[in-house]
Amino acid sequence: MTQAPPAAVDTAGVLGRPVDRVDGTAKTSGAVRFSTDYPYPDLAHAALVCATVARGRIISIDTAAATALPGVLAVLTHENAPTMNPPRAVTLLDLSTMAASSTVNVLNTDEVHWDGQPVAVAVATSPEAAAEAAALVRVDYQASPSAVDFDAALPDAVEQKNSMLAPAGGSKGDAERALAEAAVSVDLRFTTPGHNHNALEPHGTTAAWVGDELTVHDGTQSIEWTRRHLAHRFGVPVSNVRVIAPFVGGGFGGKARVWPGTVLAVLAARATGRPVRLLLTREAVYRTVGGRTPSVQRVALGATASGRLTALVHTSTTLTGRAGGSPEQVVSQSRHLYAAKHMLLRQSQVTLDLLPNTSMRAPGEAIGTYALEAAIDELAHRLDLDPVELRLRNEPERDPLDGKRFSHRRLRAALEVGAARFGWAGRSPDPRSMRDGRWLVGWGVAAAYHPSWQLPAALTLRLSADGSVVLRSALHEMGMGTATAQAQIVAHELGVPFESVRVEHGDSALPSGPPAGGSAQTASLAAAVLSVCAELRGAVHALARRSGSPLGRRPLAGLAARDGGLFGPDGGETYVEVLTRAGRAHLDASVGGGSRLRRFADQARFMTRLALDGRRWVRAASGAHFCEVRVDPDTGEVRVSRWVGVFDIGTVVNAKTAASQLRGGIVMGLGLALGEHTLVDPRTGRIMNANLSEYHVPVHADVPELDVSFLDDPDPTMPLGVLGAGEVGITGVGGAVANAVFHATGRRVYDLPITLDKLL
Amino acid sequence: MVEIRMRVNGAEVSAELEARVSLLDALRVRLGVTGPKKGCDQGACGACTVLVDGRRILSCLALAVQYDGSEVTTIEGVDHPLQAAFVRHDGFQCGYCTPGQICSAIGMLAEHAAGAPSAATEHVAGAPALTRTEIRERMSGNLCRCGAYNGIVAAIEEVAP
Numbered sequence: 001m002t003q004a005p006p007a008a009v010d011t012a013g014v015l016g017r018p019v020d021r022v023d024g025t026a027k028t029s030g031a032v033r034f035s036t037d038y039p040y041p042d043l044a045h046a047a048l049v050c051a052t053v054a055r056g057r058i059i060s061i062d063t064a065a066a067t068a069l070p071g072v073l074a075v076l077t078h079e080n081a082p083t084m085n086p087p088r089a090v091t092l093l094d095l096s097t098m099a100a101s102s103t104v105n106v107l108n109t110d111e112v113h114w115d116g117q118p119v120a121v122a123v124a125t126s127p128e129a130a131a132e133a134a135a136l137v138r139v140d141y142q143a144s145p146s147a148v149d150f151d152a153a154l155p156d157a158v159e160q161k162n163s164m165l166a167p168a169g170g171s172k173g174d175a176e177r178a179l180a181e182a183a184v185s186v187d188l189r190f191t192t193p194g195h196n197h198n199a200l201e202p203h204g205t206t207a208a209w210v211g212d213e214l215t216v217h218d219g220t221q222s223i224e225w226t227r228r229h230l231a232h233r234f235g236v237p238v239s240n241v242r243v244i245a246p247f248v249g250g251g252f253g254g255k256a257r258v259w260p261g262t263v264l265a266v267l268a269a270r271a272t273g274r275p276v277r278l279l280l281t282r283e284a285v286y287r288t289v290g291g292r293t294p295s296v297q298r299v300a301l302g303a304t305a306s307g308r309l310t311a312l313v314h315t316s317t318t319l320t321g322r323a324g325g326s327p328e329q330v331v332s333q334s335r336h337l338y339a340a341k342h343m344l345l346r347q348s349q350v351t352l353d354l355l356p357n358t359s360m361r362a363p364g365e366a367i368g369t370y371a372l373e374a375a376i377d378e379l380a381h382r383l384d385l386d387p388v389e390l391r392l393r394n395e396p397e398r399d400p401l402d403g404k405r406f407s408h409r410r411l412r413a414a415l416e417v418g419a420a421r422f423g424w425a426g427r428s429p430d431p432r433s434m435r436d437g438r439w440l441v442g443w444g445v446a447a448a449y450h451p452s453w454q455l456p457a458a459l460t461l462r463l464s465a466d467g468s469v470v471l472r473s474a475l476h477e478m479g480m481g482t483a484t485a486q487a488q489i490v491a492h493e494l495g496v497p498f499e500s501v502r503v504e505h506g507d508s509a510l511p512s513g514p515p516a517g518g519s520a521q522t523a524s525l526a527a528a529v530l531s532v533c534a535e536l537r538g539a540v541h542a543l544a545r546r547s548g549s550p551l552g553r554r555p556l557a558g559l560a561a562r563d564g565g566l567f568g569p570d571g572g573e574t575y576v577e578v579l580t581r582a583g584r585a586h587l588d589a590s591v592g593g594g595s596r597l598r599r600f601a602d603q604a605r606f607m608t609r610l611a612l613d614g615r616r617w618v619r620a621a622s623g624a625h626f627c628e629v630r631v632d633p634d635t636g637e638v639r640v641s642r643w644v645g646v647f648d649i650g651t652v653v654n655a656k657t658a659a660s661q662l663r664g665g666i667v668m669g670l671g672l673a674l675g676e677h678t679l680v681d682p683r684t685g686r687i688m689n690a691n692l693s694e695y696h697v698p699v700h701a702d703v704p705e706l707d708v709s710f711l712d713d714p715d716p717t718m719p720l721g722v723l724g725a726g727e728v729g730i731t732g733v734g735g736a737v738a739n740a741v742f743h744a745t746g747r748r749v750y751d752l753p754i755t756l757d758k759l760l
Numbered sequence: 761m762v763e764i765r766m767r768v769n770g771a772e773v774s775a776e777l778e779a780r781v782s783l784l785d786a787l788r789v790r791l792g793v794t795g796p797k798k799g800c801d802q803g804a805c806g807a808c809t810v811l812v813d814g815r816r817i818l819s820c821l822a823l824a825v826q827y828d829g830s831e832v833t834t835i836e837g838v839d840h841p842l843q844a845a846f847v848r849h850d851g852f853q854c855g856y857c858t859p860g861q862i863c864s865a866i867g868m869l870a871e872h873a874a875g876a877p878s879a880a881t882e883h884v885a886g887a888p889a890l891t892r893t894e895i896r897e898r899m900s901g902n903l904c905r906c907g908a909y910n911g912i913v914a915a916i917e918e919v920a921p
Contacts, residue, residue, distance in 0.1 A: 024847035027855030028862060030795025030835035037794035045789075127789060128780055200799045200807055200905045201856040249797070249856030250905050282800040479853025479906045660850045660908060667907025692804035692903065700896040701880075703909040 015492040016712065018656035022484045022503070023247070023477065032247045035217040036204035040275035043206075044073055045127040046268045047134035048261065048280070049120035050287050051112040054685035055146035055322075055353040058110040058119060058139055066122055066136040071129035073272045075137060076264075077120045081107040082271055084233045084263070092607065095455075095515075099225035101257040101290065102324035102356045107267065112141060113323035114355045115148075115685045116287025118260045123268045123276060146353035148685030150294050150319050157317045157348035160327050168329045168364070170401050173342035175300075178311035182302025185311070186378045190299065190371035192734075192752045194678035195292035195671075197360050198697055199478075201249020202285045205265035208275035214241045218262050221251040222515035223474045227508045229258045230266055246506030248478035252668070253359035255478070256517045259289045286690035290358035291678055293318040293328050295367050299375035301340075307385045309394045312340035314372060317348040321356035328357065329364030333449040333731065334372050336618055337411075339396035354685055359517065361668055362727035365450055366734070370672070370752060373446035373735025378748060386429065387445050387739065388419050399618045407619040407717040410648035411447060414624040414711060418646040419445075421707060422626035431746035439630040439639075442744025446735035448623035448647065450728040452718060453520035454609075456602045457528040458511035458592030461490070461536050465579040465586060467564060469496055472504045475513035475525055479664070480726060481657030482516070486525055488653055489720065493533035495561035496575070511593040519621065519724030522653060527719035528591045536589040537561055540578055547582035549573055617717055621728040623647035625666070625736040631744045636756030638674055638741060643706045650715040650723035658725045663706045665729020671698045672730070673737035675753050696753075764828040768793060769837025779825050783817075784808045786824035787834060795835035795859045799903070806902030809860035809867070810834045816867025818901075835859035840866055845915035853906035861902045865916050868898045873921070890920050 026032045063075040086108075087100035104111070106118050122133035147153055162169055179185055199219075206217040214236065220226045223243045231238040248255060265278035280288065295318045302311035316330035331345045360366070380387035395412050398405060419425070427443045428434050434441040459473035471490055475482050483503040491498040504510060514524040538556060544566075545552030551559070551566055551573045559566040565574035579587065592602060613619070628642035645666060652658050675696030679688040689695045708729075714721020734752060741759070742748045749758050765774045768791060775790045784801075787793040787810070796819055799807035803821040810819045811833040835858075842862055845851070852858040872894070877884040880897035888894055895913050904912065 020847050021850070023855070025843075027852055027858050028835075028843040028846045029838075030859050032855055033794065034797070034856060036798075037788075039792055126778075126781075127785055128778060198905055199854070199856075200805060200903060201797070201854070202799065247855060250854040252905070279798060282802065282804075479855070481853070656850050657853075660853055660906075660911065663910055664853060664907035667909065668905075691802060692800045693802065697903060697905060698907070698909075699900040699903060700909050700913065701893075701900045703896070703907070705892075706910055 014488050014498045016652050016655055019484065019488065019498060019654060021481050021657065022487060034201055034204065034247055034249050035219045035245060036206055036277050036279045038206050038217050040206065040208055042274050044123050044125060044272055044274045044276045045130045046121050046123045046265060046276050046278040047130040048118045048264065048284050048288065049134045049137045050284065051115060051117045051119050053112055053141045053143045054115045054148050056112050056141045056143040058112065059142050060140045061120065062138040063120065066133035069129055069133050069136065071125040072122060072133045073125065073274065074123045075120060075133060076107060076268060076271055078107050078110050081267060084108050084267065085235055088232055093603065095603065096225040096228040099222060099229035099258045101259045101358065102321065104323045106260045106264065114321060114353060116355055118264060118288060121264045121268050123272050146685060148353055148680065149682035150350065150352065153350040153352060154296060154317055157350045160347040160349045168332045169346050170335060171344045172401055175311045175313050175342040175344035178342035179300050179302040179313060182310050183305045184379065184382050185300065185302040186375055186382060187300040188375050188378060188750060190297045190374065190750050192295045192367040192370060194294045194680065195360055195676050196286055196678050196695060197252040197254030197291065198692065198695065199250030199252055199254055202280045202282055203255065203259060203261045203289055204279040205262045206275065206277045207266040207269040209269050212236050212240055214266065215244065216266060217244045219248045219255055220245050221248065221255045221476055221478060221517055223476065223506065223508050224512040225515055226258050226262065233263060234266065234270065243508040244506065246477065248476060251478045251516065252361045253363065253517065254289055256359055256515060261288060282692060283690040286687050287355065290325065290356045292360040292363065293357040295330055297330060297371040299371045301375055301379045303379060303383060307383050307390050307393050309338050309340035311342045312338060313344045315346045316368065317350065319350050319352050319354065319357060321354050322351050324356035326358055330368040332451065333365050333369055335401045336399055336620065337372065337447055337449055338394040339400045343401055354680065361665065362450055362730045365731045366672060369446065369449065369731040370734030370738065373732055374738045374748065377444065377739040377742065388415055388424060391415055391447060404618050407617045408713065408715050410711050410713055411622045414622060414646045414648055418624040418626050418644050421646065422644040424626060431743050436630065438633065440633050440744040442629050442631065442740040442742065444627045444736045444740030444743055446625050446732035446739060448625060448728050448732035450519060450621050450731050452523065452619045452621055452723040453518040454527060454719065455514035455520050455524040456592060456606045457514045457524045459528050459532055460511055460588060460590040461532045463536055463575055463587045465576060465584060467496065467500055467576045469494060469501045470504060471501065472510045473513045473525065474508050474510045475505045476516035476521065477505060478516060480521065480661055481654060482521060484657060485522055485653040486529060489526055489529045490533060493530060493561065494536065496564050511590065519726040519728065523718055523722040523724055526722050530719055532589050532591045535591065536587065537566065539587050539589055540566060540575060543582050543584065543587065544573065544578045549578055549581055551578065619715065619717060621647065621649045621723040621725065623728055625732045627736040627740045629737065629740040629744055631741060631759065636759035638754060640670060640737065641704055643704060645706065645708045645729065646711065647728060648711045648713060649725045649728065650713065650718055651721035652710045652712045653722065658710065659708045661725040662708045662729035665727060666706050666733055667698050667703055669730040669733020670702060670737065672752060673734045673754055677753055762825045764825055766827060767831045769833060777824050779823065781824050782820055783822040783824045783827055784819035787819065793834050793836060797856055797859060799857065806864055807857050807860040809864040809902065811863050811867055814870060816864050835862060838862060838866065841919045842866065842915060845919045849911040849914040850908065851911035851915040852908050857902060857904045861904065861912055864899060864902045869920060892917065
């Protein structure tokens with residue numbers, strides 16, 4: 001095993017341990033409730049009507065037949081819907097403004113900005129009546145000229161600007177000239193299609209108003225953002241809105257922003273005066289929630305005959321919606337991965353009349369690493385050099401683009417350990433040279449890379465006289481095992497048994513957690529947990545001093561948290577003893593949150609640290625994928641038969657859930673490599689395969705045993721050394737599969753997904 | 761409206777339903793049994809899998825009125841070693857597909873025990889061994905977008921006779 005012992009003093013032995021999830025029994029018995037599992041008396045059900053033109057105006061909307069159906073309570077359109085405030089413009093001074101998924105005030109406008117934009121909502125006493133009513137709404141449009149064809153729009157691409165949150169472009173030296181002069185070079189064009197998150201739980205909301213107070217059960221990755229967004233849209237104080245989301249059925253970026261379904265459930269509840277449940281159909285998820293942009297990428301590499309990179313060019317063009325979207329950082333990893341002398345990195349964008357694109361697991365890097373790593377593989381092939389060796393020869397000491405220091409860098413170790421685990425030395429270098437019976441066998445390698453982030457988080461901690469500890473924060477649990485990992489950190493920091501720590505989460509009535517995105521939740525919370533545990537230890541010590549405990553005579557710095565209390569070399573006391581002596585039922589500590597002023601201060605501190613950190617360090621999770629595929633020479637069928645992934649995610653808090661996150665990233669990467677493709681009709685802008693039958697996500701039979709391990713080396717600049725595990729797993733997977741397919745067949749596929757027609 | 765009676769997780773229940781109501785919506789909306797999940801409502805994801813008279817079915821593609829007089833078991837009524845095995849092997853992340861995966865696995869094990877072949881079975885005449893390949897093939901109607909497939913297969917393998 002590659003797992004080293006954790007560097008921190010681990011008195012409770014709990015940090016890193018593969019403990020079972022705290023919600024495991026609830027999730028395997030049907031006891032957990034998702035956003036549309038909550039019962040309400042008089043619950044009404046809603047269904048959406050989506051626009052069938054890409055751009056235009058509604059001329060008339062006929063709801064008579066729909067309204068006349070038995071059980072129908074209301075059919076809301078722009079003609080009769082209550083007024084809402086338009087979404088706020090995004091500003092870095094208030095990150096919650098990023099909740100707005102588009103600029104469109106749906107049902108408060110007759111304008112249509114994409115095919116699929118909701119134009120009406122039917123509300124009824126049953127889901128069947130709501131769906132039937134929605135199907136009976138007749139809408140006439142005045143269509144305007146629209147641009148929906150990505151390929152046709154490529155010549156109109158404009159440069160995508162960098163921002164503090166999204167640096168990506170850049171250059172060093174004269175890359176084009178170095179490319180032209182290189183001894184060996186490749187200059188390749190790659191294309192990747194749109195993708196959809198397809199969390200198994202469709203976006204769902206249950207909304208209930210009592211007067212001006214709103215309770216919303218919503219599958220969201222951003223409880224606090226959602227709360228602030230809804231308060232603004234409906235013109236009520238933030239304190240009047242409660243968002244409850246203890247369990248979310250997968251998100252992957254698709255539930256980070258507030259999409260129309262959430263707003264319309266709240267609107268329907270307000271208009272009808274009844275609690276309303278709106279679970280989007282799978283088709284409506286595709287049509288009203290953005291996905292990953294398609295891309296066109298150029299990767300050009302120049303090298304010396306001995307395989308030293310002299311030139312690295314990576315450019316990309318992606319799309320965004322005219323009514324919103326998020327810029328995709330496709331070339332971001334190419335700033336950091338290889339020590340090229342001359343570099344040119346540039347990103348461009350086209351704007352189309354399509355649903356706003358949005359973040360999907362490793363936005364940018366998931367598809368950027370496919371192109372970069374396939375190009376590196378092609379260069380290795382032309383150099384007649386092993387692709388692992390080529391990567392090792394170009395492993396940089398400092399950031400290749402601007403010379404900044406890496407906070408730490410273990411990619412070399414990941415490649416070497418991975419190669420050993422996989423048995424890479426047994427690879428026959430020539431394409432089409434390995435077989436198993438009739439199957440062509442290929443082995444491929446690729447690097448994984450994803451930047452690490454940390455966001456502000458608030459939480460409270462309560463230590464009770466019975467020795468139990470409760471951590472409270474509106475953190476998100478959508479499968480990462482957040483509550484489990486944070487309970488482990490608390491147990492470690494206070495030196496108490498893991499079983500004595502309980503985590504309350506997923507409710508805006510709790511102190512606000514960070515949004516679950518950018519692989520940042522665990523590290524962000526860890527920082528706050530370290531700080532609140534330190535505060536609590538201080539409070540215990542102060543209480544001990546005041547109440548005459550022998551502990552009070554020893555300086556706090558000389559005491560360690562272990563065995564359920566604070567102990568020095570010559571003894572100490574348990575928390576239970578301290579609290580009992582003092583006659584206290586419990587002790588509380590908190591970090592973050594509080595007043596508007598304090599929130600603003602936290603935000604300012606966050607932006608300052610982000611800027612300073614960005615100047616000082618390059619910080620990322622990384623790894624190496626090794627993949628074996630079998631290709632049927634007659635049908636072109638590709639089967640992934642073996643996988644080894646070795647990752648540097650800094651400190652591993654829970655070896656079981658971290659491995660699952662990384663495996664999950666790899667599985668989604670297998671989909672990206674071999675099957676996933678959101679098909680948009682280039683004439684109409686309508687998604688043609690808006691379902692799980694024709695959009696191919698990996699199934700059981702597509703996924704072999706995935707051998708995942710960690711270097712478990714704390715990052716010295718991150719809280720507890722945690723770098724984040726949610727996204728790095730998917731990066732590089734497309735490259736590893738494409739490279740293995742090339743090795744098996746001699747055919748390199750430049751256009752994802754690698755379907756069998758491209759191999760025949 | 762049609763009146764139906766079923767046993768759901770051991771309890772006698774009755775409901776007045778329109779004929780168009782799916783078994784999934786009858787359970788979730790009419791009877792408040794929310795363990796079975798709606799992931800696609802088109803029979804493509806398996807999240808709604810329940811056991812009817814011991815067989816696994818997709819409750820979103822079933823009309824409730826067809827199951828008048830049936831014995832329906834949802835995740836809430838399951839008491840099986842698979843549940844603990846799923847926890848031990850981390851055979852889930854978000855938990856949304858889990859009720860369907862577990863019900864499906866129970867039905868699948870019964871199908872296998874009865875000698876039913878699958879598309880992965882080499883020789884349909886004999887009783888196929890429950891290899892990982894067989895488990896994966898037989899469970900491929902249950903999607904897990906979090907990608908917990910390794911853990912699910914390990915859990916089933918551990919519990920299979």
